[in-house]
Amino acid sequence: MLYKVHALDSFFYNSMGVYQFQSQCEMLSEIGFDGITVSAWGGTPFTNLDLLPTVKEQYGLDISGLYLVLHEGRNDTLLREIIESVEGVELIELAVQTSVHGMSGxxxxxxxxxxxxxxxGLRLALYPHLKHVTQTTSQVIKICEYFNHPLLGASFNGYHWFAIQEGNLQETLNNIRPWLMQVVLSGSTMSQLGWGGVATMEPPDRGELDNFAVVAELKQIEYTGSIGVLGWDYAGDIYPKLERSLKKMKTIFHLLDKHPNWDYI
Structure with a gap:
């Protein structure tokens, strides 16, 4: 298989609530995922962070990343405390949702x-996110170029790239290549019924977004890290959606191995 596959913990949110962290890990381990990305929403510490160092031994899962959301000028200190103290994780993914002082802040x-x-000994990957201050890959690349720091990089999120209609997949991935630390994919359809009134977040076997094409381009730029699956549609039974998602990603990897020359115009 070309890549490890991890799931974002957003999969475990639905209209009825949120699954306990231990249940999340048990599901992912049983289905065959390699890891999980854990979120600390708004920078508020929560007990799951204390469990991270035990996840690998107990469930056989990597902590593929810790996702933080920066509200610059509001929760800077809280995030600093998390980055200073969290154990059991090597990659921090940082989305910048709002800002009091603008780009300088x-x-x-x-x-x-x-x-x-x-x-x-951590790495920090800036996470482009639709309807956030930094919502495009080109914006996070500019910040990476500004610092030119070996431990500062970027995540590529197929959903947000698609939803913002940034376009030109090949150019986008070539530009982010020097900074690329993490990848997250999702099925998606442009629709006002989707997240933010823009596009749906679905398992990777659904929607208009061609994830085979995305993974093929990732292979072309020689990306070797894990690929995450984003799930946030608040619909139905989570376990079969996770099963379908992993099956779809494995099918893509198999086809790329079997047909390395398949390409699109």
Whole structure:
């Protein structure tokens, strides 16, 4: 198989609530995922972070990333405390949702995190997110170029790239290649019924977004990291959606191995 596959914990949110962290890990391990990305929403510490160092031994899962959301000028200190203290994780993914002081404040905040990242042996990947201050891959690439720091990079999120209609997949991935630390994929359809009134988030076997084409381009740029699956449609039984998602990703990998020259115009 070309890549490891992890799931974002957003899969476990539905209209009835959220599955306990232990249940999340048990499901993913039983289905055959390689890891999980854990979220600390809004920078508020929660007990799941204390469990991270035990996940590999107990469930055989990697902690593929810790997802944090920066509200610059509001929760900078809370995030700094998490980055300073969290154990059992190597990659921090940072989305910048809002800002009080604009780009100068965002850059100052990221700069203040980098010495902690260095000292603790972590990596920091900026996460482009629709309807956030930094919502495109080109925006996070500019920040990476500004710092040119070996431990600061970027995540590529297929859903947000598709939903924002950033376009030109090949150029986008070639541009992000020097900074690419993480990849997240999802099925999606442009629809006002979707997240933010823009596009749906679905398992990777559904929707208009061609994930085979995305993975083929990732192979072309020689990406070797894990690929995450984003699930946030608040619909139905989570377990079969996870099963379908992993099956779809394995099918894509198998076809790419079997037909390495398949391409699109």
């Amino acid at each position: 965002i850059l100052k905040t990221i700069e203040s995190y980098l010495p902690i990242i260095e000292r603790r």
